[in-house]
Amino acid sequence: MKENVSRSYVSTLLQRFQDSQQEKSETSSDDVSHILPSQSRPANVKKSLSASRYIGALSCLSQSLPFMRTPAMETLPIPSPPLLLLRKESEFKIDQKTHKYLVQRYLCDIHPLYPFLDEKLPFFSPDWDIQSHNTMPSPRESFMLGMIFSISSHRVIDGSRNHEQAELYLNLGNQCHRNGLKFFEKAATDISLQTLQVVTLAALHSLLSPQDGNFGQLIGLAARLAIDLGIGNRPRGNSNEDNKIPQIYKSVYCLENQYATAMDRPSLLPEPIIEMESTDPQDMLCALYRIQSRFRSHAANAEVDTSLREIVALLNIIEHVPTGPRQNIIAVAFETRLVIQGDDEDSAVCLIETYSQGSYFCTSLTPIWAFRAGSIVASKLSRTYDEHAASASLLRNFNKSHQAYSSCLLVLDQLSRRWPSADSLRISLQSYTETKTTGLDVNSC
Numbered sequence: 378m379k380e381n382v383s384r385s386y387v388s389t390l391l392q393r394f395q396d397s398q399q400e401k402s403e404t405s406s407d408d409v410s411h412i413l414p415s416q417s418r419p420a421n422v423k424k425s426l427s428a429s430r431y432i433g434a435l436s437c438l439s440q441s442l443p444f445m446r447t448p449a450m451e452t453l454p455i456p457s458p459p460l461l462l463l464r465k466e467s468e469f470k471i472d473q474k475t476h477k478y479l480v481q482r483y484l485c486d487i488h489p490l491y492p493f494l495d496e497k498l499p500f501f502s503p504d505w506d507i508q509s510h511n512t513m514p515s516p517r518e519s520f521m522l523g524m525i526f527s528i529s530s531h532r533v534i535d536g537s538r539n540h541e542q543a544e545l546y547l548n549l550g551n552q553c554h555r556n557g558l559k560f561f562e563k564a565a566t567d568i569s570l571q572t573l574q575v576v577t578l579a580a581l582h583s584l585l586s587p588q589d590g591n592f593g594q595l596i597g598l599a600a601r602l603a604i605d606l607g608i609g610n611r612p613r614g615n616s617n618e619d620n621k622i623p624q625i626y627k628s629v630y631c632l633e634n635q636y637a638t639a640m641d642r643p644s645l646l647p648e649p650i651i652e653m654e655s656t657d658p659q660d661m662l663c664a665l666y667r668i669q670s671r672f673r674s675h676a677a678n679a680e681v682d683t684s685l686r687e688i689v690a691l692l693n694i695i696e697h698v699p700t701g702p703r704q705n706i707i708a709v710a711f712e713t714r715l716v717i718q719g720d721d722e723d724s725a726v727c728l729i730e731t732y733s734q735g736s737y738f739c740t741s742l743t744p745i746w747a748f749r750a751g752s753i754v755a756s757k758l759s760r761t762y763d764e765h766a767a768s769a770s771l772l773r774n775f776n777k778s779h780q781a782y783s784s785c786l787l788v789l790d791q792l793s794r795r796w797p798s799a800d801s802l803r804i805s806l807q808s809y810t811e812t813k814t815t816g817l818d819v820n821s822c
Contacts, residue, residue: 458533461545469549476507479529485701489658493577493628516563523557524578531585573602587741599629600645610650627663634666639742644670656697665709669716704737725750726781732788744792744799751785754778755810
């Protein structure tokens with residue numbers, strides 16, 4: 378994490394968490410494992426919590442390089458962001474128009490997938506005036522607003538073709554993040570549901586900007602807070618806070634499992650309760666990450682067909698999902714197919730096509746999945762051409778794979794502007810492809 382929030386402060390928060398656990402253990406013989414279902418409770422809770430430092434053999438960080446059709450969708454035009462003006466001073470001034478746009482982008486694109494914030498927060502209201510002295514937010518709200526502005530600025534960058542404006546929004550996002558961090562210590566003062574929301578929002582931001590925070594540390598802390606607060610699979614209650622708890626827990630579960638799959642390590646949290654055939658974006662996302670978690674834990678072969686049918690059923694109802702989060706759910710569906718069937722070329726091609734869509738919301742883990750999909754496509758290029766060059770239909774499949782490979786290189790190149798490590802993956806993919814193909818110009822875009 379940057380100097381604005383030192384590691385010592387996070388350590389202090391962890392120490393408070395550990396002290397609270399020790400106090401509970403002195404007054405009760407029950408362990409925190411009482412909130413975990415028996416079928417998913419680890420034999421040793423401490424061992425499970427330390428798994429956040431584990432990196433498995435299938436992770437891209439430790440592994441050397443070794444047709445399902447995308448559902449038809451109607452894509453609605455994304456409103457253009459307000460133009461930011463170059464200023465002599467280093468600080469951007471967010472006016473009412475920019476505030477409304479950034480908040481709306483968060484509510485439309487991010488919040489449906491991770492609805493852990495209260496929709497009744499004052500700055501979510503259309504009538505909230507950012508320039509009014511009567512609407513000064515609390516430290517906790519100031520932190521949240523800074524993170525939301527920063528996250529939405531990253532979302533603007535994803536679909537922007539104006540490089541100058543993209544650079545300005547990147548600078549605006551960095552500024553809002555710095556301003557928000559000034560309130561972090563006051564926003565996370567105790568072991569509470571509100572602190573869990575703050576830490577989860579900080580983790581979500583670090584998923585987009587890993588240089589500004591340690592995502593693994595933050596999401597691990599959020600998971601431990603969720604366990605300590607005992608909110609796992611708690612039924613809905615009568616109050617607004619009780620109704621929000623399941624959404625907070627599912628958000629932490631989804632974020633933690635994204636990282637767990639990328640690192641190929643066990644999950645910290647038990648599976649949440651999900652309504653069957655739900656068209657709620659968060660429930661659909663949770664269903665997919667639940668499948669990934671089971672297969673990371675070496676699910677039985679009999680579950681493969683069942684899981685694949687679940688994915689197909691989910692894609693069949695994807696049209697009922699709002700346009701904002703739809704592409705990300707489709708991407709996670711194809712990522713899940715790759716977890717189940719590691720060399721499924723059709724899923725790899727579809728995943729690359731999904732990443733190429735402007736409405737997809739990229740994270741720092743997107744390059745890892747793009748690299749994985751690209752390596753699957755590249756490994757089959759030479760064999761497909763050599764064996765089936767005489768077949769017109771299969772040659773068309775080769776051309777489609779070739780196009781997907783070229784698109785993957787382009788995606789990695791675009792992602793490298795935000796995450797420089799993506800360029801290393803692109804170079805590695807090209808080098809791997811050159812060793813697998815002879816006489817084919819597969820690197821041309």
